[in-house]
Amino acid sequence: MEALVGKKCVVIVGGGVAGSLLAKNLQNFADVHLIDAKEYFEIAWAGMRCIVEPSFAERSVIKHSEYAPNATIICSAAVGVTENEVTTEDGHRTAYDYLVIATGHNDTTPATKQEKLSNYQSEQEKIKAANSILIVGGGPSGVELAGEITTDFPGKKVTLVHRGSRLLEFIGEKAGKKALDWLTAKNVEVILGQSVDLNSCTDGSWLLSNIRGRVCRS
Ligand SMILES: Cc1cc2nc3c(=O)[nH]c(=O)nc-3n(C[C@H](O)[C@H](O)[C@H](O)COP(=O)(O)OP(=O)(O)OC[C@H]3O[C@@H](n4cnc5c(N)ncnc54)[C@H](O)[C@@H]3O)c2cc1C
Structure with missing residues (x-):
């Protein structure tokens, strides 16, 4: 942690379990930039309960800005990495001192929390019907x-x-x-x-x- 004093720039690609936890823990020690294709972290293993009880998802789908208010959140997919910067789909280029790639498994998931909650709601309605x-x-x-x-x-x-x-x-x-x-x-x-x-x-x-x-x- 000491090496980061002086606010080195840490770019984290991926806001899943690994990337989100790191952003949360580093946000006060480094200039953290969290790049994720979606605006939220989700607790994957709560997904089945969210389907039958969509209100539960309010607590398991958490916007990155809520748990990492001191990090810069870039809500766009990373599409290119060089030795010193990351480019995202929206054209953003972010320079880094340290780069963490935590892109996990490949999945298509809605970009916004609202869409994610609506998906759970519609799954529950299908089950009810x-x-x-x-x-x-x-x-x-x-x-x-x-x-x-x-x-x-x-x-x-x-x-x-x-x-x-x-x-x-x-x-x-x-x-x-x-x-x-x-x-x-x-x-x-x-x-x-x-x-x-x-x-x-x-x-x-x-x-x-x-x-x-x-x-x-x-
Ligand atoms: C239904 C389900 C149940 C599970 N249950 C358990 C359990 O009970 N116990 C357990 O230990 N594990 C469980 N797991 C596994 C656990 O969720 C994974 O091990 C964990 O999520 C891996 O974390 P990660 O941060 O490496 O990757 P992920 O959580 O996959 O996160 C990857 C992140 O990278 C982002 N990303 C991907 N590509 C890009 C890109 N190009 N640019 C920007 N962002 C990008 C994604 O949007 C995502 O936010 C479960 C998984 C699922 C799906």
Whole structure:
């Protein structure tokens, strides 16, 4: 931290977990410029709850200017980096002493907090309007979403299809079994060993491509 006294210019590209945390912690010690394609930081692992409870997103989608008021926020994608400056899509050029690239995973996400909140709202409306919901994939996102929907909308028919022989395959069997037991106890239909042919999906119908699947019911 001492090397930064004298306000060296630190340019951080990417306002995800890494970039945002760094900007927050460095903002009083350096001349921090945070470059992000969007104006907010979002807690990615809160996303499934935000879908069923959009008001929750108010707390998990946080404008960069709120947590890093002493940093300069440049809301535009970085498109070029040289040895001493970064260029953004809007034509901005920012010189740096130190450059941090924290662009994480590739994703398309709305540029403004308002748009992001509206997206969650519209996802929730789709869930409210549906009688039955098919979730494809029994990894953490699919399992979490099934759990969130069945908790907030217990009357909906939720089906979770997973091509593997058990849920949450990347962690221990015990955890996968616990997730399966919990979901089936909440009347989620879990179909293992089958994959959905996404090309076959039309509104309201889908085809399973492997007929040897196992249906788990409570
Ligand atoms: C649904 C979901 C659930 C998760 N659950 C967990 C969990 O429970 N526990 C856990 O530890 N991890 C979890 N993760 C993973 C965790 O979110 C990531 O490991 C973490 O976000 C990585 O942080 P990062 O800062 O490296 O990148 P990211 O969070 O991906 O941030 C990258 C940032 O860079 C910006 N960016 C990209 N390209 C450019 C560009 N050219 N110019 C400017 N900005 C750019 C993006 O806008 C974004 O703000 C989850 C992820 C998801 C999607």
